[in-house]
Amino acid sequence: MVKEDMRRGEITPTREAYGTSLKIALPAVAEMVSIALMGMIDMVMVGRIGPAAVASVALTAQPRMLFLSAFFAINIAATAIIARNKGAGDMDAARWCLRHTLVIGLFFGVLLTFVAIYFARPLMGLVGAQPDTIGPSSAYFSIIGMVLVPQVLTGTICAAQRACGNTKITFKVNVTAKIISVLLNFLLIEGRFGFPRLEVEGAAISTAIATVVAFFLALASVTRKDSLLKLSFSDNWRFDRAIMRSLGRLSSGGLMEQLGMRFGFLLYARVVAGLGTQEFAAHAITQQLMVLSFALADGLGAATTSLVGQNLGKKRPDLSIMYGKIGMRLALGTAICLATVCILFRFHFPLLFTDDEWIINTTATLILLLALIQPLQTSQLAMGGSLRGAGDTRYVAFTMMVSVGVMRPLLGFLFTYPFGWGLIGAWVAIVIDQSARLVMLFTRFVGGKWIKAKV
Numbered sequence: 001m002v003k004e005d006m007r008r009g010e011i012t013p014t015r016e017a018y019g020t021s022l023k024i025a026l027p028a029v030a031e032m033v034s035i036a037l038m039g040m041i042d043m044v045m046v047g048r049i050g051p052a053a054v055a056s057v058a059l060t061a062q063p064r065m066l067f068l069s070a071f072f073a074i075n076i077a078a079t080a081i082i083a084r085n086k087g088a089g090d091m092d093a094a095r096w097c098l099r100h101t102l103v104i105g106l107f108f109g110v111l112l113t114f115v116a117i118y119f120a121r122p123l124m125g126l127v128g129a130q131p132d133t134i135g136p137s138s139a140y141f142s143i144i145g146m147v148l149v150p151q152v153l154t155g156t157i158c159a160a161q162r163a164c165g166n167t168k169i170t171f172k173v174n175v176t177a178k179i180i181s182v183l184l185n186f187l188l189i190e191g192r193f194g195f196p197r198l199e200v201e202g203a204a205i206s207t208a209i210a211t212v213v214a215f216f217l218a219l220a221s222v223t224r225k226d227s228l229l230k231l232s233f234s235d236n237w238r239f240d241r242a243i244m245r246s247l248g249r250l251s252s253g254g255l256m257e258q259l260g261m262r263f264g265f266l267l268y269a270r271v272v273a274g275l276g277t278q279e280f281a282a283h284a285i286t287q288q289l290m291v292l293s294f295a296l297a298d299g300l301g302a303a304t305t306s307l308v309g310q311n312l313g314k315k316r317p318d319l320s321i322m323y324g325k326i327g328m329r330l331a332l333g334t335a336i337c338l339a340t341v342c343i344l345f346r347f348h349f350p351l352l353f354t355d356d357e358w359i360i361n362t363t364a365t366l367i368l369l370l371a372l373i374q375p376l377q378t379s380q381l382a383m384g385g386s387l388r389g390a391g392d393t394r395y396v397a398f399t400m401m402v403s404v405g406v407m408r409p410l411l412g413f414l415f416t417y418p419f420g421w422g423l424i425g426a427w428v429a430i431v432i433d434q435s436a437r438l439v440m441l442f443t444r445f446v447g448g449k450w451i452k453a454k455v
Contacts, residue, residue, distance in 0.1 A: 006448075008318045021303055021326045024165050029299030031171035033292065034178065041182050045189045047353035049199050051281035054353065055273075056129075056136035056200050058284035062269045063123045063141065066262040067112050071105055071152045073254030075159040077247045080391040082163035083306050086228075087313025093243075095229055096236070098160045098222070100243050105156050109149035116145025127266060128273030136200040143204035150215035157218040157229075162302045163309065164228055169221045177214035181206045249454075253393030260401030267409035271416055272426050279423050282359045285350050286366040286427075290373070293338050297378035300331045301385030308389030317451040324386035324445065328379055335378035339371040362423060369427045376434040383441040392450040396441070403437040 012020070046053045078101040085094040120141040121134065129137050158170040184206035191197030198205065222231045272283045304327030311319040342349075350363035387396050408429050415425025444450060 006318050006321065008316055011322065012319060017322060017326055018330075021307065021323060021330065024167050024306055025300050025303035025327075025330065027167035027171040028162065028302040029296055031167065031174050032295035032299040032302075034171075034175045041185075044352050045185050046200065046203055047285075048190065051277055051354065051356065051359065052130075052132045053136065053200050054284050055277050055280045056133040057140060057203060058280065058287070059124060059127055059129050059133060059137045059269070059273065060141045060144070062262065062266040063127060064144065066259075066266060067116060067145075067148065068152070068155075069258030069262045070108060070255055071155060073258045074101055074104060074247060074251040075156055076254035076257075076388055076393060077250030078156065079159050079163040079305060080250055080309055080389060080393070081243075081246055082160050083309025083389060084313035084391075086164045087310035091228055094160070094164070095231065096240065097243055097247070098156070098229055099231065099235060099237055100239060100247060101156050101160070102153060102231075103237065103239075104247075105152040106149065109152040113145055113148045116148055117142050120145065126270075128270045130273070130277055132277060139201050140204040143201065144207055144211075147208045147211040151211050154211070154215045154218045157222055160229055161221065163306055165306050165310070166221075166228070167299075167302065167306075173214055173217040173221065176217060177210040180213055181210035184209060250391055250393050253395075253397040254388075255397075257393065257397035257400040260397065260405030264401075264404035264406070264408050268412050268426070268429075271409060271412045272423065275416070275423060275426075278356070278359060279362070281354070281356075282350075282362040282366065283423060283426070285353045285359070285363050286370060288353075289342060289349060289367060290370055290377075293335060293370075293374045293377060294381070296334050296338065297331050297381035300327050300334070300378070301381045303327065304382055304385035305389035308386050309391075312390055312451065320386070320390065320451060321448075324383070327382040327385060331378040331382040332375055335375040339374045342367050342371045342374070365424065366427050369424070369431060373431055373434050376431075376438050380434065380438040380441050383438075383445045386445060387441070387450045387453075390450045391453040392444070395444050395450070399437055399440045399444075403433045403440070407436060408433040 046057050078097055081097045082094045085091065085097065121138040124134050124137045124141060154173070158173060161167070161169045185203055187193060187195040188198045188202030188206055190199075191202075196202075221227060222229045224230065273280050304324060307323040307327075308320040311317070311323065346364040346367035347360065349367065350360040354360065384396050384399075387393070411429035411432055412426045415421045415428050416423070419425055421428065
């Protein structure tokens with residue numbers, strides 16, 4: 001996997017390298033998949049209320065992610081820096097970077113909380129909420145906006161833990177919180193065991209409570225005496241120019257990526273929402289399955305980011321290349337297996353959410369396109385993880401802006417309306433978007449410039 005002229009020392013045996021990757025990746029994959037599955041269960045519970053409820057919750061996804069895009073960007077930067085410092089054995093620098101990131105997240109999180117609460121209804125109208133969905137979607141968005149700060153801080157701590165390879169900790173934090181969310185959904189959505197029937201608002205309250213629980217669990221992971229990333233109030237919390245410059249340089253690329261991606265997703269969701277509530281419900285159900293495949297690849301990508309960054313910190317770009325390739329192989333193999341399952345059970349999956357025959361048949365057709373997308377998606381996510389771990393965030397940002405920010409919404413609109421392909425056309429646009437992204441990232445990875453990126 002590593003050419004002779006690229007070797008900088010002894011190469012880890014293949015079996016051992018795969019074992020190292022899986023040791024970090026399996027908890028991350030289990031975490032992401034568990035969250036995706038329980039999110040799917042949440043949607044199943046909401047789906048029992050009706051298609052409008054499914055569409056209402058789904059409409060909040062992209063505005064919510066848009067609000068979090070700046071925090072995702074700085075977490076990407078912090079991950080690259082902390083992984084490098086971990087590889088170099090400088091944990092003091094890693095902890096200092098984490099402190100900077102938490103303070104920044106707290107400040108901007110408070111500002112965006114007010115925006116989320118007071119501008120929920122206009123935002124839902126902007127993404128295409130219909131008369132039967134704008135009320136429930138606005139209420140859902142307002143409630144989850146109240147816990148934006150703990151959500152942001154939890155994400156920062158978990159990103160730092162993954163950078164150090166501590167994926168078991170993030171697994172415990174996020175899966176525990178998601179289990180609480182599912183249990184509360186069971187009680188609050190339809191009103192069981194004496195609890196009020198709150199429907200979509202009940203789902204939002206469950207999510208909010210689980211978010212707060214996740215924050216306290218994450219905080220506990222960095223306040224223990226034996227924590228690699230131990231924090232305390234007595235630490236130096238003042239800003240350091242060198243760290244701020246590194247965070248600024250790397251997060252600028254991540255921010256461009258996140259904004260391009262989120263605006264693209266937002267415009268794309270607006271295109272699909274314009275087709276009507278039933279069409280958007282079928283789209284949202286298929287997206288649940290797509291999120292599952294994304295979760296598998298994201299877990300592998302997190303492991304790849306950590307290993308690539310740590311080995312670059314050790315001045316071993318050859319091992320970074322090897323672990324990048326291993327991540328891609330594992331992702332592709334997993335995607336092929338999942339795509340096969342999707343094809344075989346494409347008519348059974350939508351039955352979990354609805355008994356509407358039109359939605360079931362439409363979703364089954366979309367799942368065939370999803371099966372084609374999955375190998376493309378998982379491979380490019382693993383490659384993107386390698387580039388982010390190296391700090392090559394600007395190229396990943398450029399790729400996302402072109403494919404997601406421009407191609408997906410533009411082609412989605414053309415195929416859906418002028419071409420008259422409807423919902424199928426919107427998903428054909430995703431196939432083309434994912435294919436273009438894979439080619440761009442593969443070209444960059446093979447070129448090798450990413451191993452020289454500075455953090």
